[in-house]
Amino acid sequence: xxxxxxxxxxxLLVSRNGFHRAIADxxxxxxxxxxxxxxxxxxxxxxxxxxxxxxxxxxxDGAQAEDWRPLKSxxxxxxxxxxxxxxxxxxxxxxxxxxxxxxxxxxxLPKVLTRAEPKVDVAEERKRLIRRLAELEGVQ
Numbered sequence: 001x002x003x004x005x006x007x008x009x010x011x012l013l014v015s016r017n018g019f020h021r022a023i024a025d026x027x028x029x030x031x032x033x034x035x036x037x038x039x040x041x042x043x044x045x046x047x048x049x050x051x052x053x054x055x056x057x058x059x060x061d062g063a064q065a066e067d068w069r070p071l072k073s074x075x076x077x078x079x080x081x082x083x084x085x086x087x088x089x090x091x092x093x094x095x096x097x098x099x100x101x102x103x104x105x106x107x108x109l110p111k112v113l114t115r116a117e118p119k120v121d122v123a124e125e126r127k128r129l130i131r132r133l134a135e136l137e138g139v140q
Contacts, residue, residue, distance in 0.1 A: 014094050017060045020070055026090035027057050030083055046078040 030036050031053065043050040048071070055069035062068075071079070080088045080099075088099035 018094050019091070020056075020060045020068070022094045023071065023076065023091045024057050024059055026087050027053070027079075029090060030087065031057065042079070042082070046075075046082045048075045048078055 028035075031039060031042050037045070039050050039053050042048070043053055052069065052071065052075060055067060056071045058064045058068040060068045076091075085099045085101050089097075092098060
């Protein structure tokens with residue numbers, strides 16, 4: 001059955017440029033002169049090429065729009081993993097969403113998507129349980 005609505009009639013809930021501007025703004029909180037990381041440091045930490053980071057920091061509607069390039073989803077995911085919750089929340093704001101960090105062993109909350117449980121290293125799990133038991137017994 002063919003689609004009756006043409007692509008020209010469909011409006012996105014979040015504008016393309018608005019979302020990419022939010023990513024550029026979120027990057028600007030962490031990267032650049034006077035910020036926590038240089039482009040080079042962030043590139044080395046995440047694997048995202050320096051040029052790609054530079055292009056993603058440009059406002060897609062601004063004066064240098066011809067140099068703007070979107071991040072690939074895997075690049076954005078790597079940046080999010082490295083920069084953390086506040087970075088994710090900053091670029092998710094146009095969607096009306098935010099992010100939070102899961103604590104070790106935290107069960108998923110109802111109606112919340114979570115990551116898959118990592119494979120358990122027996123030695124690490126033993127250490128974690130011993131630490132937890134010591135906490136419960138009041139031994140530090």
